[in-house]
Amino acid sequence: MHNPTWEKRLLDIANAEDLEQLRSIREREQTRMATELSTSPAYEVVESLNALHDALITQVLKLAEYDLARLGHGAPPVPYTYMLYGSGGRYEQTMYSDQDSGLVYANAPNEVEEERYRNYFLQFSQVIVQHLIKLGYPPCEGNVIASNPEWCLPLEGWEKKIDAWFAEPSWENVRYLLIVADGRPVYGDRELAGKLQNRFFNDLLSHPVIARRMMENTIRHKVLVGVFGQLLTERYGEDAGSLDIKYGAYIPMVNAFRLLAVQAGIRETSSMGRIKALQQSEVLTEKEAEDASEAFELFLKMRMKATGSDENGQMVGTGKIPSKQITKEMRAPLKKALKAGKRIQLRVQRELQRRFGGR
Template identity: 30%
Template sequence: MANVIVNRVQEFLKRFPPFSFLNQADLELVASQVEIQFLAESEILFRKNEVARPHFYILKEGQIGLYDHDELKDFCDEGDVFGVLALLGKRPYIYEAKIEKDSLVYSIPVAVFEEILDKNSKVALYFAAGFASGQVVIRQDLSTGQKARGVLKKENLDHSLLIFSDPSQIQFSEKVIQILPSATVQEAAQKMASASVSSIVVCQPDQIPLGIITDKDLRNKVVAQALPLDSSVEGVMTTPVITKKKGAGFSDLYLSMIKNRLHHLILTEDGSPNSPICGILSDHDVLLSMGNSPAVLIHALLNTEEISEMKSIRDRAETMLSYYLENEVAMDFVASVLTEINDVIIQQAVKIAQNALADQFPELKSLRFAFLCLGSEGREEQLLRTDLDNALLYEDPPQGLEAKAKDYFLQLGNKVIEALVACGFLPCPGEIMTSNPKWNQPLSRWKKHFTDWIYTPTPDAVLSASIFFDFRPVAGHTSLAEDLSLHIYDTIQKKKDFLSFLGQNAILTPPPLGFFKDLVVEKTQEHRDQFDIKTRAMLPLIDLARLLTLSYGVVGINNTFKRFEKLGELEPRNAELFTQAGKAYEILMRMRALEGLKHQNNGRYIRPENMGKLQRQLLKSTFAPIAELQELVRVRFQLDLLRA
């Protein structure tokens, strides 16, 4: 009979972390030492400030509330671990454990578990991340939580992923073929041929890099232009060179190559171009290290104007995204790579539209414009092909060309949207797109829009401002967008009480936990009992980050992570809160993207019952920074007075 009970205990324990991380022998040992307690409704298992007992607990059946005096702090349900202060820190209990319904509790002796805690890093990280109820770490450090989740994954990371955390895995050439600036083009070509390399670095005698010559330079600058072979390499080389430190992290090195469209990146001793060269990294090296490279996708996009091929490449990017997310690659890297790919698709779509309209509108060829991305793409956070949010801004046309310019840019906007939808992006349900005449306007009209929104902050105006404050120029002339940005910030400085209306909007959605610490789910039929991760968790953080950076007049930072990072610099006393908020947003982005990839949708609505226990705990842990930031905003912008 005893063996039957132990087996049942064991079967139950292995369903839940941290017991699910134990090997069979350790699990059997723990199960054999478990004491089973029946507790009736209204009983107290332990009280606040009581000396911790030599056991911690896991709830088998029933429901237990954790209270700080009379305030409910957490609810424990089936599989929840609690009362772990005996295991961690051996301090008095910080909560009172009250039985809300008749309950069956497994008591686990600390003595049998301490040795496991020492030797099992997964178990240690589970507790360190703050996943157990009522433990020493009241407020979970979200960065530790992310680390724990990564370590606790069942899958083993393969060799190709190691490069994201270990730059030593990147194979690059330390023997760099060099030539003096006084040499000729022919000498450079002979050296390249002799060494069977596709590039040569032009260096001073002290090995300070001045420029680089590639096969493409020889083809385009020498052969195509019939330059004499005795021409100096200084006249052919690409200069100045972009350099990085040899020991820089892979994300830093690789993103430099992607953003600057480099096939070769020069590595120097201190990372500056005034330091001796010590290596060179090629996109071929990256391919050999990774097996798959965003640079390849971007290169392919830049060399096609076929919409069907662009869609195929973006489909491949989705596969790459899935791999990155499943293997816990840093979100800032993932978001940067996907943003770069999305931006190139948009730029190619704009180029295709311009070429199609060039003969019809020759007089408007020189009229400047900027294609603005809004929403998640404007913030450099669009991982999935979710709704398109964009606008078109063009300089005020010469007198007499206003109607023609309006027609041209509306046709341009329509063609771009058609191309993006054909690439798999979804049209905006609210029609906030360049195909809508309302959001395809000259600079003077855009300035008037923002002035009206700021000076007359009706609910619709505040909503519009929230959407359009995240604009980012992706194609065309960035100077137009900069002009509009400066106008916006100047106007806000003259009408600072507008920020209070934005503040009201930022606190409308409270942290999404009900009275019993359950996720607040939708009540409407279409998404009934589903959790809206966008509206209830992500948007509050987006709105709060935007509001606070606007209040400082920070120009040019739209990304939510970077906004929180900048706020940490501006307010050192609140730096920890902003760091936690950034980490929370990162977790939410990853969860939504994984949900979207799994169900081939936008990932917005999640069924809580389909989430693992660890996922639910991690999701709930992201709500704490929302509550703290909303309280900070409520006080700072005197929002209670505004409502009164």
């Protein structure tokens, strides 16, 4: 749909010549979206916010290319694509999301060129990450980030890594595979990203044992609702009374729908897109999909309202809703949504038991 106001905002980003301009745009637009959250459907605000993040990241990549050329390193020697993982890969970033990223570039014809490509793209990734830090995006605490040489590789290096993760399904390797399952390209040669996705799904078909490991990982985070429908809030410390909406509601549903989608061969990466595709594939009934969508949209909205702060220029969130924000009017729909999340998680658990005799 044609939206002149939004097109003007995207044009402002595309025309920004320095990081200060981009940071100012980000802060201004996020303030506006935070206000809209109280009057607009949550998913519309989330979509707009993620389009903002994509536009900012894309412009940072262009500025980083220019900076390296200005320093005498030239243009990118071969096609590449910059990948987003985590909430970025799922189009579900909040105002306070960190950097979860990777970079894949085309294979080199010989060892000399391979070294040249590697040096260029590692420098490039480091510049990108530092630029994004200046925009307020903190680096991933787990080091899943393009400046890490393990997440900045040629296509054949990525394919070998994915093969190795499937061949040795340790807890850590399965965690990486689940991260890769959420990956999407934000800028560059999308064909490279498509080849990575093909490798993932082809390996999945030839390693059925990995499904059990993925299921065990998926049910690790429990939905925070008790057997009597009560909210399980934080009991101790400065966060006492608050609700961990990220790990107690949002992440359990993300994990469940990712697993169901991957097992069904669905390549969509957003949770709402996965729910829709699972219904179309008849993995979920219409009622299950409707309940899941309603619950997940509420979790997205509440996650957007979770507390956050500016820590040394970095926009950092807690993922928790303070007790004073959990109003009486909010409790009934929240409990309903948490129960829907609990049902989905139990379904995944039953699937684990049926297929593999697990816990």
